[in-house]
Amino acid sequence: MPAQVLAFLNFKGGVGKTTSVVNLGAGLGYFKNKRVLVVDLDAQCNSTFWLLRPDHFAALEPTEFEGAGSARTSWQIFRDAVYGTSLFQPTQAIIRGVPRSEAGYELIPNLHLLPGSLDLIDVDFEADTKVVGRMRAALREALEPLRAHYDYILLDCPPHLHYVTQSALLAADHVVLPYNPDYLSLSGLYTLSQLLDRIDVVFAQQRAGQRRANIAAVVICRHQLVGRAYGTAIAELKSRLDLLRHHRLVHPQCALLEPYVRHDVSVAEAASEHLPVLLHRPNSNATIDYKLLSNAFVAHFNSLR
DSSP: OOOEEEEEOOSSTTSOHHHHHHHHHHHHHHTSOOOEEEEEOOTTOHHHHHHSOHHHHHTTSOOTTTOSOOTTSTHHHHHHHHHTOOOOOHHHHOBOSOSBOTTOOBSSTTEEEEOOOGGGGGHHHHOOTTTHHHHHHHHHHHHGGGGGGOSEEEEEOOSSOSHHHHHHHHHOSEEEEEEOSSHHHHHHHHHHHHHHHHHHHHHHHHHTTOOOOOEEEEEEOSBOOSSSHHHHHHHHHHHHHHHHHHTTSSOTTOEEOSSOOBOOHHHHHHHHTTSOHHHHOTTSHHHHHHHHHHHHHHHHHHHTO
C-alpha cells in the first residue's frame, strides 16, 4: 500500500510543528516499525538540524565544484521546476537511518530524512508566473515514485502559504495541525481552515481528481496540567472542530488525537543532542506520550484510507 503523505502545517510559530514531525516520525519508526520519510521543506531546516549532527549537515553543502543547487536537499526539487533541470536524485538526497551515532551507526534504520536547505528561502524570489504551475506540482511528482517504499511521508512545512507550502498541500493526502491550546492558536485554526478552502479553488485544475488535503488530525504539544487554562482551551478547540466539520472546512473525520504530549524539558534537551526524545530519555513523560500517540496516529490514518 502506498505511503500516506501528511503535511504538518501551522502558521503560528512555536506550536511544536518540527517537534511533532521528528518525534512522531521517530515513534512510528521505532515503536510501530513503520517506514517513515521526513521531508524538510522549511528554510529554517529545523528537522534537518534536529536529526543530523552538524558535521553531517555540513557535508550536504554544495562544494565549489557543484555550485549552487546541490541535488542532496529538498531545495533541488523546486530549483529543477524553476530552471527546467532534472538534478534531484532521491537515492543521493535521502539519508537513511537517522539519527546516527557519532560513529555513524543508524539508530532508527527505517526513519529516513530528505534534508532541507537554507536556500529554500529563495524559492519564491526565483519563481515567476511562467513556472508557478510546475513549482506547485514539483513535490508531488518528486514524491510519487517514493510512495511505494514508505508507510508515511511527513512534510515539515514552512509557517506560510507561499509556493513551497502550496506544493506540499498539492502533494499531501491530509494535513496534520500541531497545536498549542491557547486563544491565538484557536483563532489561527479557523484562519488556516478558511485559507485551505480558498486555495483549493486555485488547485482545482492541477489536482486532476485527487482529493483535497484537509486538516485531518490535530496533535497537542507542551500540554500542562497546571490550573484550568489548558482544559478550557482544549474544550474550546473541540467545540471549534465540531463547527469546522459542520461547515466542511476540515476533514469529516478530523480528530484531536490523544494523548496530549505533556510539557517536558527532555524534548528541548533531545533537540540539542540531535536525537528524538525516545532515544535521549527513553523513560520520560514525552517518550511515553509519543509512544501512545504513535498508536493513535496509525489507527486514525488507517481509518482514512
